[in-house]
Amino acid sequence: VSRPQHAGGDQNSLSLSKGFGDFDKDGYNVLVGASFQKDQQIKASEREFSKTGVFPFSYQGTNYWFYQTSGNANPPNIQLYSGAGSLLANFSPGALNGTKCGPDPASFQLGNTCRFDYAATVEAQPQAERKNFYGSGSFKINKDFRAFAEAMFSDVALYGRFAPPAQPLSMPVGGTLYNRYVAPYLTQLGVAPGSVARAAYGMRLVDSGLRANDYLTKGKHLVVGVDGQLAGFDVSAYYTKSSNDLDSPYGGGYVSRLKMDQLIASGAWDPFAQGTAASRTAIAPAILRDVDSSRSSLDVFSLRGSGPLFKAPAGMAYAGLGADFTKQGYTSSPSPISQGPNAFQPNFADFPVGSGQGSLPFDSSRKSKGAFLEVQIPLLKTLEATAAVRYDSYDAVQNSANFDADLNPIKAAVQGNSASKSTYKLAFRFQPTQQFLVRGSVGTGFRAPTLSQITNPLTDYGVVGNQYDCPAKAPDPLAAGCRAIPTQYKLQSGGNPFSGAGGLKPETS
Numbered sequence: 001v002s003r004p005q006h007a008g009g010d011q012n013s014l015s016l017s018k019g020f021g022d023f024d025k026d027g028y029n030v031l032v033g034a035s036f037q038k039d040q041q042i043k044a045s046e047r048e049f050s051k052t053g054v055f056p057f058s059y060q061g062t063n064y065w066f067y068q069t070s071g072n073a074n075p076p077n078i079q080l081y082s083g084a085g086s087l088l089a090n091f092s093p094g095a096l097n098g099t100k101c102g103p104d105p106a107s108f109q110l111g112n113t114c115r116f117d118y119a120a121t122v123e124a125q126p127q128a129e130r131k132n133f134y135g136s137g138s139f140k141i142n143k144d145f146r147a148f149a150e151a152m153f154s155d156v157a158l159y160g161r162f163a164p165p166a167q168p169l170s171m172p173v174g175g176t177l178y179n180r181y182v183a184p185y186l187t188q189l190g191v192a193p194g195s196v197a198r199a200a201y202g203m204r205l206v207d208s209g210l211r212a213n214d215y216l217t218k219g220k221h222l223v224v225g226v227d228g229q230l231a232g233f234d235v236s237a238y239y240t241k242s243s244n245d246l247d248s249p250y251g252g253g254y255v256s257r258l259k260m261d262q263l264i265a266s267g268a269w270d271p272f273a274q275g276t277a278a279s280r281t282a283i284a285p286a287i288l289r290d291v292d293s294s295r296s297s298l299d300v301f302s303l304r305g306s307g308p309l310f311k312a313p314a315g316m317a318y319a320g321l322g323a324d325f326t327k328q329g330y331t332s333s334p335s336p337i338s339q340g341p342n343a344f345q346p347n348f349a350d351f352p353v354g355s356g357q358g359s360l361p362f363d364s365s366r367k368s369k370g371a372f373l374e375v376q377i378p379l380l381k382t383l384e385a386t387a388a389v390r391y392d393s394y395d396a397v398q399n400s401a402n403f404d405a406d407l408n409p410i411k412a413a414v415q416g417n418s419a420s421k422s423t424y425k426l427a428f429r430f431q432p433t434q435q436f437l438v439r440g441s442v443g444t445g446f447r448a449p450t451l452s453q454i455t456n457p458l459t460d461y462g463v464v465g466n467q468y469d470c471p472a473k474a475p476d477p478l479a480a481g482c483r484a485i486p487t488q489y490k491l492q493s494g495g496n497p498f499s500g501a502g503g504l505k506p507e508t509s
Contacts, residue, residue: 008042009125017134027140035132041161042125053119054108072166072202073116074104075272078182080189083197085484089189093181093272096188104206104275112189116204118163131155145228148238154219162211164204165253165354169271171199177264181272205255207274207283211354212251219244225302233307240300250288250352256337257351259286288352290335292359297329314378323371330451331401334359343408356490360407360457363400364415368448369393386427386441393420394448394506396499399455407457415497416454419506421446445509449496453504458494 002011017033044050053068071077073092080088092114094101101107101114106121108114136150171177173196186193225238260283263269269282306320340357341348351357374388395418402413425443468489470482481489496504 006046008040008046010040011037013037023138023140023146028138030137031135033132033134035130037128037130039125039128041123041127041159044122044124045120047124050124051120053117067110067115068119069115070118070163070166070202070204071113071115072168072204073101073114074107074164074204074206074274075102075114076201076203077113078171078199078201080182080191080196081198081200082195088191088195091185091189093185096185102275106206107204116163116166118166118204121163121210123161126161127159129155129157141226141228144230145226147224147226149222149224151223152219152221154217154221156215156217156219158215159251160213160215162213162253164206164210165208165255166202166204167353168200168202171201173197173199176267177201177270177272201271203271205253205260205271205274205283205353207269207280208255208287209253211253214247214249214251216247216249217244227304233305236302236304238302240298240302242299243295243297246294247291248293249291250355252287254288254352254354255283255286256288257353258349260353288337290337292332292334292338294332295330297327299327301325309375312377312379314380314383317375317377319376320374321372324369326368326370327365328368328451329363329365330455331361331363332359333361356460356462358458358460358492360403360459361401362455362457364397364451364455365400366397366451367395382430382432384429386425386429388425388443389422390424391420391422392446392448394418397451397454399497402497403457413497415499415503416449417499417503417505419448421506421508445507447507449504449506452495454495454497456493456495458492461491461493463488463490 004010013036015033015035017031019029019031021029023029055066055068057064057066071090075092075094077090077092079090082088091112092101092109095109095112095114100109106117108117131154133153134151136148138146138148140146171182178199182196182199183193186196219242221240221242223238223240225236227234227236227238229235260269263282263286264271269279273279302322302324304320304322306318309317309319311317336345336348337350337352338355338357338359339345339348339361340351340359342358342360370390370392372388372390374386376384376386378384396414397416398412399415400412402410402415404410423444423446425441427441427443428439430438466488467486469486470479470489472478472482496502
């Protein structure tokens with residue numbers, strides 16, 4: 001049991017283990033164990049350093065404020081535009097009618113607008129639960145060999161909580177919301193009613209709760225094999241099968257854009273009147289519960305051997321050698337709303353408020369093999385040398401869920417490059433006296449790209465951290481995506497599926 005000094009972050013854990021059998025007497029032994037751990041969340045508001053995104057500070061005798069806040073607020077801020085697209089007004093009704101920005105502790109008034117202190121609503125540490133079950137056993141085959149097995153199952157759940165969804169929305173001029181929250185304030189704002197051509201508002205959807213990203217991972221690991229002595233060598237052969245299944249459900253907070261629009265249009269839910277039990281009940285049918293899933297797998301067959309090699313000047317030289325044959329797999333199955341409109345569902349019209357779309361399924365696999373040899377030679381009683389060499393070979397990746405540059409599904413394809421390399425290590429250990437020891441080594445390294453670095457489809461990846469002016473100018477076609485004011489522009493992320501010179505190369509060291 002662990003209890004921090006401040007609120008939040010409590011931890012409880014329990015582990016149990018039990019062994020059976022004496023290998024020398026009974027010809028077997030078995031060990032089983034289980035563990036459980038639960039970590040309580042730490043809200044940002046429960047720690048002084050993270051309780052707000054508004055920081056006062058002084059510099060050269062002048063007082064300043066740093067605002068890490070958002071104009072997508074509760075209640076929302078409204079922007080009015082002329083027919084030419086110029087901004088006529090930016091305001092919150094509460095800032096003009098005396099109610100300020102309501103009872104929400106994360107909202108505060110700044111001029112005629114409300115700001116949302118989203119940093120105060122997040123978590124410094126997520127809630128987590130971990131369950132692990134383990135078992136291993138050894139069984140004597142004869143005087144030289146034994147069979148062994150080990151299995152492990154893990155169940156890990158992380159519950160991430162983030163600021164409530166933020167969403168800019170259009171407001172029809174002359175509609176219900178416009179007549180209720182804009183028309184009464186036009187004179188106070190100095191805006192002529194006939195000059196407003198377009199209206200929009202930046203909403204913070206607090207009624208649906210914090211955005212909840214749950215990461216539920218179940219891991220399975222199994223090893224079976226034999227080891228023993230053969231012709232003076234220690235030898236072993238074993239097979240490893242491992243997999244991880246990850247489910248990422250929308251755990252709350254995120255809502256369906258279609259259902260939310262229907263509730264607003266019908267008057268059943270008012271984004272400017274959030275915070276009551278009735279309002280939370282009204283938006284509840286729109287909260288998303290879809291699940292994204294992925295799976296990774298690993299199959300390995302390994303051979304190992306070690307033993308005396310030859311008589312060296314200062315004793316027996318020993319060698320170790322081995323080989324591995326591996327198959328990796330990685331698949332992803334995003335939910336329909338995480339994918340959005342694409343070639344699989346071209347007429348899909350919904351959107352997750354507070355999140356993004358563009359995820360695509362993929363199913364990739366790759367085979368590899370490797371072999372190594374290591375020799376340890378005592379040259380003198382005080383000097384020992386070690387030499388090792390390894391060879392690795394990776395196939396190109398087989399992708400069964402493949403897409404072209406326009407994200408249309410195409411037939412299965414081989415992506416990326418095959419890669420192979422030999423690496424080495426040379427080392428020495430020199431100890432002329434009991435108190436004095438010198439060690440040194442030199443070697444090379446090799447790392448092939450991961451499956452996801454090659455086959456991940458190009459998808460949305462959030463937005464940049466700050467607001468920027470658009471770097472593209474006409475006639476650059478990218479200028480079509482620019483905004484007139486500084487904006488948090490979208491990011492995209494994906495793998496590099498190309499082969500040849502345009503594909504990824506292994507990292508070497």
